[in-house]
Amino acid sequence: MQIDREKCTGCEACHPYCTVAAIHSLKKDEGEDLVSIIDQDECVECGVCYRAKICPTDAIYPVELKWPRSVRGVFSDPITVHKETGLAGRGTEEMKTNDVTGRIRRGHAGVAIELGRPGVGTRFRDVDIMAQAVAKAGAVFEPKNPVTFLMVNKATGKIREDILNEKVLSAIIECGIEINKLENLLSVIKATSSKLDTVFSLDLIRRMGEKGEIETLPIAKRAGFALRPNTKNNIGFGRPLFKEDK
Ligand code: SF4
Ligand code: SF4
Known part of the structure; x- marks a missing residue:
């Protein structure tokens, strides 16, 4: 994910939306105005800042991800489908x-x-x-x-x-x-x-x-693990129960 420096007003509205706090403010080179940047090493390409449509100037934009960076989107963005597993x-x-x-x-x-x-x-x-x-x-x-x-x-x-x-x-x-x-x-x-x-x-x-x-x-x-007594029950969307031979 990237931020267009020409469009960004430095309002910081996008900062709390970042899932890993990768968006920071810095001063524009030529003056005192602030602009936001995305730390590319920290960004996990989850797409949340973009999909939230929070930016008043549409300064946040996705870029095409090439290997190996594309693996970030696959594991972080829930709407990206993993090619091998579907x-x-x-x-x-x-x-x-x-x-x-x-x-x-x-x-x-x-x-x-x-x-x-x-x-x-x-x-x-x-x-x-x-x-x-x-x-x-x-x-x-x-x-x-x-x-x-x-x-x-x-x-x-x-x-x-x-x-x-x-x-x-x-x-x-x-x-x-x-x-x-x-x-x-x-x-x-x-x-x-x-x-x-x-x-x-x-x-x-x-x-x-x-x-x-x-x-x-x-x-x-x-083994030293603290247990949390909660459950997630999934009955398999109506498929018949598996029967194991005794
Ligand atoms: S894509 Fe995700 S990790 Fe990257 S800047 Fe946006 S919210 Fe943060
Ligand atoms: S919301 Fe848009 S204009 Fe405001 S800091 Fe983020 S990228 Fe810049």
């Missing part, structure tokens, strides 16, 4: 619809690590650090996830070198693991958090037991 957004829809897809089977847990948040963002350098750490602990990456497509090696979790400095609003690593390896994986995730220059939240996906028990909860507690 999905808009950061993760796979099926993470939330296990009741109809059966992607996470008995004896396994799904793990999603959501790096970055509005106001903070994340660089792929941090995604790379976390992905390589969880791969070493035995996690298997979800093949349809957008982050997985950016790995040069899906066994090690190594992210392609040319995007490591690219900053996005957030990116989700999705993987699966046998339940008996989950506690170690969560301990690895906890230990890796101190190496990151961003925040993340952790999702655990698991089939409930016959009596409604959720096996992952005590495991997450033992």
Whole structure:
């Protein structure tokens, strides 16, 4: 995203709309008038400042994004569709619809690590650090996830070198693991958090037991994670429930 210096009056109306505080004021070269600029290294190309139509002089305008910068829009702008997966957004829809897809089977847990948040963002350098750490602990990456497509090696979790400095609003690593390896994986995730220059939240996906028990909860507690007792229920838009052989 760019600001036309000739049109900008420096009113600062756009500043609070930026999701990562990348818009700043500075003095125009020839005088004392202020003009706003977008820090291109910090801008995640989410498009919010442009779509908000807040600028009274239409000074904010999008530019065509070329690789590797285009990856910023793919992960930060919810109306941009990821070419390889055909999905808009950061993760796979099926993470939330296990009741109809059966992607996470008995004896396994799904793990999603959501790096970055509005106001903070994340660089792929941090995604790379976390992905390589969880791969070493035995996690298997979800093949349809957008982050997985950016790995040069899906066994090690190594992210392609040319995007490591690219900053996005957030990116989700999705993987699966046998339940008996989950506690170690969560301990690895906890230990890796101190190496990151961003925040993340952790999702655990698991089939409930016959009596409604959720096996992952005590495991997450033992690994040192504080749990938030909220749920997101998605019944799969009318598709039949997946039936797993016993
Ligand atoms: S596109 Fe998004 S990140 Fe970039 S300046 Fe606008 S609001 Fe900020
Ligand atoms: S809203 Fe428009 S005119 Fe005002 S500071 Fe932002 S870009 Fe400049």
